[in-house]
Amino acid sequence: MHARKVRIKDFRNYIDEEVCFNKHRNIIVGQNAQGKTNLLEAIEFVSRGKSPRTANDFELIRYGSPAFSIELDFDSVQGEENLFVSVAKNLTKTLKSGACALEKRAKINGASYNSTRKLAGNFVTVSFKSEDLNLLRGGPKYRRDWLDNLTSTLKKAYSQDLSKYNRTTSQKNRLLKDIFEKGFGAGSHEMEDLEQLKTWNQQAALLGARVVKQRLAVLNNLLPLAMEEHSKISGKKEILKAEYYLKRPEDEGDGEDRDLEEIMKAGIEPDEKDIARRLYRLYQKRHKEEIFRKQSLAGPHRDDIRLSLNGEDATAYASQGQQRSLVLALKLAELSLVRDHIMEPPVLLLDDVLAELDLSRQSHLMQACDQDMQTLITTTHVDAFEKKWLLNARFIEIKEGRAMEQEEEPINN
Amino acid sequence: MHFTPPLARLIEQFQKLPGIGPKSAQRMAFFILGMKRDEVQAFADAVIDAKDKVKNCSRCYHLSANDPCEICVNDRRDGNIICVVADSKDVIALERTREFKGRYHVLTGLISPLEGKGPEQLSIRELINRIPDEDIHEVILAINPTIEGDATVLYLNNLIKPLGVKVTRIAFGLPVGADLEYADDVTLTRAMEGRREV
Ligand SMILES: Nc1ncnc2c1ncn2[C@@H]1O[C@H](COP(=O)(O)OP(=O)(O)O)[C@@H](O)[C@H]1O
Ligand SMILES: [Mg+2]
Ligand SMILES: [Zn+2]
Numbered sequence A: 001m002h003a004r005k006v007r008i009k010d011f012r013n014y015i016d017e018e019v020c021f022n023k024h025r026n027i028i029v030g031q032n033a034q035g036k037t038n039l040l041e042a043i044e045f046v047s048r049g050k051s052p053r054t055a056n057d058f059e060l061i062r063y064g065s066p067a068f069s070i071e072l073d074f075d076s077v078q079g080e081e082n083l084f085v086s087v088a089k090n091l092t093k094t095l096k097s098g099a100c101a102l103e104k105r106a107k108i109n110g111a112s113y114n115s116t117r118k119l120a121g122n123f124v125t126v127s128f129k130s131e132d133l134n135l136l137r138g139g140p141k142y143r144r145d146w147l148d149n150l151t152s153t154l155k156k157a158y159s160q161d162l163s164k165y166n167r168t169t170s171q172k173n174r175l176l177k178d179i180f181e182k183g184f185g186a187g188s189h190e191m192e193d194l195e196q197l198k199t200w201n202q203q204a205a206l207l208g209a210r211v212v213k214q215r216l217a218v219l220n221n222l223l224p225l226a227m228e229e230h231s232k233i234s235g236k237k238e239i240l241k242a243e244y245y246l247k248r249p250e251d252e253g254d255g256e257d258r259d260l261e262e263i264m265k266a267g268i269e270p271d272e273k274d275i276a277r278r279l280y281r282l283y284q285k286r287h288k289e290e291i292f293r294k295q296s297l298a299g300p301h302r303d304d305i306r307l308s309l310n311g312e313d314a315t316a317y318a319s320q321g322q323q324r325s326l327v328l329a330l331k332l333a334e335l336s337l338v339r340d341h342i343m344e345p346p347v348l349l350l351d352d353v354l355a356e357l358d359l360s361r362q363s364h365l366m367q368a369c370d371q372d373m374q375t376l377i378t379t380t381h382v383d384a385f386e387k388k389w390l391l392n393a394r395f396i397e398i399k400e401g402r403a404m405e406q407e408e409e410p411i412n413n
Numbered sequence B: 001m002h003f004t005p006p007l008a009r010l011i012e013q014f015q016k017l018p019g020i021g022p023k024s025a026q027r028m029a030f031f032i033l034g035m036k037r038d039e040v041q042a043f044a045d046a047v048i049d050a051k052d053k054v055k056n057c058s059r060c061y062h063l064s065a066n067d068p069c070e071i072c073v074n075d076r077r078d079g080n081i082i083c084v085v086a087d088s089k090d091v092i093a094l095e096r097t098r099e100f101k102g103r104y105h106v107l108t109g110l111i112s113p114l115e116g117k118g119p120e121q122l123s124i125r126e127l128i129n130r131i132p133d134e135d136i137h138e139v140i141l142a143i144n145p146t147i148e149g150d151a152t153v154l155y156l157n158n159l160i161k162p163l164g165v166k167v168t169r170i171a172f173g174l175p176v177g178a179d180l181e182y183a184d185d186v187t188l189t190r191a192m193e194g195r196r197e198v
Helices: A036-048 A130-134 A140-154 A158-182 A190-234 A272-285 A287-293 A320-342 A359-368 B005-015 B022-034 B037-053 B088-097 B124-133 B147-163 B185-193
Strands: A002-009 A016-020 A025-029 A067-076 A079-094 A100-108 A111-113 A125-129 A240-245 A263-265 A304-309 A347-351 A375-379 A394-399 A402-405 B081-085 B103-106 B138-141 B166-169
Touching (some): A002 A036, A016 A402, A036 A079, A036 A375, A158 A287, A158 B147, A190 A304, A190 A320, A190 A359, A190 B147, B005 B022, B088 B103
Parallel strands (some): A025 A375, A025 A394, A125 A347, A347 A375, B081 B138
Antiparallel strands (some): A002 A067, A067 A079, A079 A100, A240 A263, A394 A402
16 A cells, blocks of 8 residues: 555645655654644544544644645555545534534545545554554553554454444443432432443443453454564564453452453453453442442453563563563554555554664664555654665655655656 | 514524524525415414424324324234334334334433433333233334444343343344445444354
8 A cells, every 4th residue: 555645735734735655665854843743644534534643623623724634645456546534614513512513524536425434444554653662651541542543443343333332431421420419329210220320331341342352352463473573673582471451440359359350361262241241240249339430440441451571561570672672563563464454565654763763673663664565754853764774765854834855756666 | 783683583493493503594584584474374383283282192102193192093003012212203214114013112212311311201111011001022122223222222121021021123234135335334344243144
């Protein structure tokens, strides 16, 4: 897959800009806050139908403009393809929340849709950003978001499953709040309220189990590949393991929950029904605590993934260098998983990350995408790169939302 | 410069309707002013008449000018099987297919805490009472597979199953005869997941 040309209008700090890429390496250079990340964000937006940085598309519209649009021409094994998306402020309508309503349009090879989510899965990208280097050290949300992103690339129904689970959790949280405010134990509708809570618990457990099962399936496919990449990088054979933590409310230490085994080893495929039963029992048993805290305390929105090397927790013990090697291994494994899934190379987006890696880790990364993979690499200065990675690259300079090609290089086949 | 008060009031009334913004409300009000007086009278009469005469059937909660409604009094229908829907519109849609010969029960909405709708706001208790009263053998749930629809189905199932009554839900997925090409990806994925040997 190769992006040929992207046209960006009123998106972030771009007014109206057209950028062409070559089929291999494209280096996007510029000082800070010029629009390098914004350019990759625009490409990810057409790739996923949403921004990796914000859930509120309003923020993406250039200050003072009524709408943004992005158009992408790309080549895939299917041939020449075209994606278009626009998001416009609807000034005649305000939402209940007081936010401005947005009107969204998407076109896939000319066919129109009124939701941007339709775009996902057409132009496939894998991104590696400098923030991703914190994958192991950061909070659980980093790891969940990373795994969710990868899972939605690999499984088409996953984003819908996840958003259904999230909506169910919002409904349940509202009910918990209503019950709490009525004064739990004193209300006239107590039986009905608990019966309703049971229903939302069942639904959250069923949908939550579907989410967990798909996450685990992806994790299980990823691990052996990551382990192989990791031993290539570190030169050592170390055993990489992942454990999926089913989060539960704070343990009171009464041993009552022993039957709720909290850790699932990646490598075994758990039964979806089994996860659902486990979650449901947990919710029912802890419903008083959930009412008191007015929120759902367990489920995929609170779970975590822990990685270990030779039995040592990667978060706690690995040095910064080791952590970088491990993140790099995970990313390389992700790349080959996605490549196998779509049966052609995806486009690799590297945001500020190359300069953060030492020369040996840089070369592992660059070798993986050397042959037939298109890469878009952003950096503030090229001197951190080894010279050979600059050969045959197309240079695009970004300054205050304008793109300038530094050297003319026609797209050659 | 403002619209003269009677016109401003009319615009304001139209704006109360769902999906009608200030622009459309103005357009409608101007259209009314352009109509003949007797047409406007007929319009206004229809609004009041519908409001006065149409009520929820006291048995099944379908909207009707008669109580009990036409469906509830029709003796040729199977009285032991009941089809549960969210809304009166769904009764009309199902009746058009002429497939179902039993009676209905309209819930008047779905469970949704975010919209302040709990089981108490719906006609659920009345449905449960009908089951022994009318000797119901089977309950068919014709409820859309949304988050709120699924939760309502679970809630009803939890209440009805213990009564020893058969509960089924109508199937969703690829419409019969639909061209696979036009089915959206997620529907297709689900259809593949749920495929059975033939
Ligand atoms: N909606 C917007 N409208 C106009 N400018 C924006 C908008 N959102 C972000 N920006 C600007 O984009 C710039 C940051 O661009 P970014 O791509 O993150 O920089 P970098 O080149 O360092 O990656 C900032 O100057 C910021 O003010
Ligand atoms: Mg940046
Ligand atoms: Zn009736």
